[in-house]
Amino acid sequence: MNCALVTGASRGLGRAIAVQLAIDHGLYMLVNYASNLQAAEETLAAIASNGGQGEIIHFNVQVKTEVDAALNDWKEKNNDKFISVLVNNAGITRDGLLMWMPENDWDDVMNISVKGFYNVTQHVIQQMLRKRSGRVVNIASLSGLKGVAGQTNYSAAKGAMIAATKALAQEVAKRKITVNAVAPGFIASDMTKDLNEDELKQMVPMNRFGSAEEVAHLVSFLVSDKAGYITGEVININGGIYS
Incomplete structure (x- = not known):
């Protein structure tokens, strides 16, 4: 059975992506969370309510021993399942000007996005290489392309x-594994709820924030057979703000 692992899938973009992949591709979903079990259970319930299947898997992406232990334990119990899709979605923001940024705010943002990418991808891609099949989609950001003042740590991590x-x-690529990134702009989610949407949407040519579901549809396309010849790409989804 083909499975998809979405890191940071308890809320926001991660939840929308997990639900959409289950609907569109019938994948058995692994819903990763770090701290909010209730939210992860809500994601799993949303998957089930749309006719999908899955389970919750707990680990902090930035801690390699946790990642390896959780995924090894899962594999031992699921010999018939193959993680054919990985979405590296886990990430946090700790905004502030670099001159006043505490070291922890730099380290936490970098470790969850970048070290987390390394920890999870290195583990999961081993089986993809043996099976000569797989899709990896990394959730980046407009910040990683354009750079955003007050987000030097986040821009560095996503870059x-x-x-x-x-x-x-x-x-x-020779093993028929594609690796792509999606770079959302302003998306209505938990990470943007404290922003002034009325003011910021004036920067967007489409004059609105995007939705998590719109990002999820793009990820779903990259996971599909239709995207088999697309790899190494960064696809913007930002309403024209960086076109």
């Missing part, structure tokens, strides 16, 4: 994910 996407795609 690193973009560069890693391009390099890894070249390493695994």
